[in-house]
Amino acid sequence: MLNVVVLAAGKGTRMCSNKPKVLHTLAGKFLISHVLDAARSLDTSKLCVVVGHEAEQVKSALANDEVVFVEQVPQLGTGHAVQLAAPLLDERVPTLILYGDVPLTQVRTLKRLLAKVDSRHLALLTVQMSDPTGYGRIVRDAQGKVSKIVEQKDASVDELAISEVNTGILIAPTVALKKWLMQLSNKNAQGEYYLTDVIALAANDGFGIATEHPDAQWETLGVNSKAQLAQLETIHRAQVAQRLLDAGVGLADPMRIDVRGDLTCGMDVFIDVNCVFEGVVHLDDNVKIGANCVVRNTQIGAGTEVAPFSHLDGAIVGQKAKIGPYARLRPEAVLANDTHIGNFVEVKKSTIGEGSKVNHLAYVGDATVGAKVNIGAGVITCNYDGVNKFQTIIEDGAFIGSDSQLVAPVTIGAGATIGAGSTVTKDAPANELTLARGKQVTIRGWKRPVKR
Ligand code: UD1
Ligand code: CA
Secondary structure, eight states, X not given: OEEEEEEEXXXXXXXXXXXXXXXXXXXXXXXXXXXXXXXXXXXXXXXXXXXXXXXXXXXXXXXXXXXXXXXXSSOOOHHHHHHHHGGGSOTTSOEEEXXXXXXXXXXXXXXXXXXXXXXXXXXXXXEEOSSOTTSOEEEEOTTSOEEEEEOGGGOOHHHHTOOEEEEEEEEEOHHHHHHHHHTOOOOSTTOOOOGGGHHHHHHHTTOEEEEEOOSSGGXXXXXXXXXXXXXXXXXXXXXXXXXXXXXXXXXXXXXXXXXXXXXXXXXXXXXXXXXXXXXXXXXXXXXXXXXXXXXXXXXXXXXXXXXXXXXXXXXXXXXXXXXXXXXXXOTTEEEOTTOEEEETXXXXXXXXXXXXXXXXXXXXXXXXXXXXOEEOTTOEEEOBOSSOBOOEEEOTTOEEOTTOEEESSEEEOTTOEEOTTOEEOSOBOTTSEEOOSOOOOOXXXXXXXXXX
């Protein structure tokens, strides 16, 4: 078990935004939520977030997260931030420090760091940088043991030449950490209480200071500007694409897929360019997703093909269905196997039975559609009277002629045929032809008016 303190009080001036920095999103998720998720993947018993700048916005955005907030106003430095969280920390377990604006640290890296802490050792996550400018430098003694961290602005010329830098992420035994935090001073170039000064205090007390490194440098990159945010988004996108490719998913272009959530795929799935996946999406074996689709919180059964430019949100699609191009499935659209939903068809809160087809320009809302139904071009379920919603039931084998309106509540019986252009306001009996449209007349000898 461990305590985790996430520092998120800073302003983020360079984002040029009214939003607090940690509430900007990466892969559709707040920066800080990436950090909180990583913390929760560890054996975290106490999760504290230090907020300061725009604290209320951050707290309300995270209201559903089980975290304890600590307010830091004014912000007197990273050491000061952890000082304020200290009273909340369980002294029986170590404390890990993370940052709300460093979103991509991998859990496996943090686990390696955790393995190095005990009552006499703390552990720092460090990286080698060809250009270490701006970072705290890791100073080692003649034996190679870490003796302190010196900030850029306080460093000597020799220290500035050190290429091993502090990522800021560290884990320490909590009793000792609390003691060192009490001893921090702000007599330094920035007049701040530096968390990094804890290292020299620990070394003086004879504690061992272990270091660990992330698998990739991007794991410890922070977001300070929109450019850095875009850079991390690109890195994250490439990582997700690589994981999909490794799992056997076919991607037309690994740089042109955006996964903003959890995408799982069966065997031999293929995804064409510029698709966006949001929330929890599952694509079963042999699913094909055409170019430029957006798929959110949707499950798609084996062998189904989604043609380009389709938008699926909150849908459950069976096997071997054909969706799109330009189809729109809205929440609670449930499509059985072998269904066809064609271009410019919108389906909302409706079930469509096996083998049924809605191929062109239709709206199906609040409807229960049986098996082997054919819904013609331009058919609309009129489900809304401006105040309330009503159900349409279309039983197995019905045929709804083009450009018909089914005014709900209404039931179309099994095997019924509705003539094209009908406005159906009463139930249509099974196996009969029902027509509800003006009769066609021809006026013989009628002449078009001529210009006077
Ligand atoms: C810090 C480290 C530096 C390290 C670098 C890595 C210190 C003194 N220095 O420097 O060694 O190389 O991170 O990026 O720790 N924050 C608060 N309250 C505060 C100050 C900061 O919550 O009073 C938060 C910020 O929101 C930010 C993080 O702590 O998320 C780091 O603060 P920042 O001022 O960016 O630290 P650096 O100067 O970059
Ligand atoms: Ca600073």
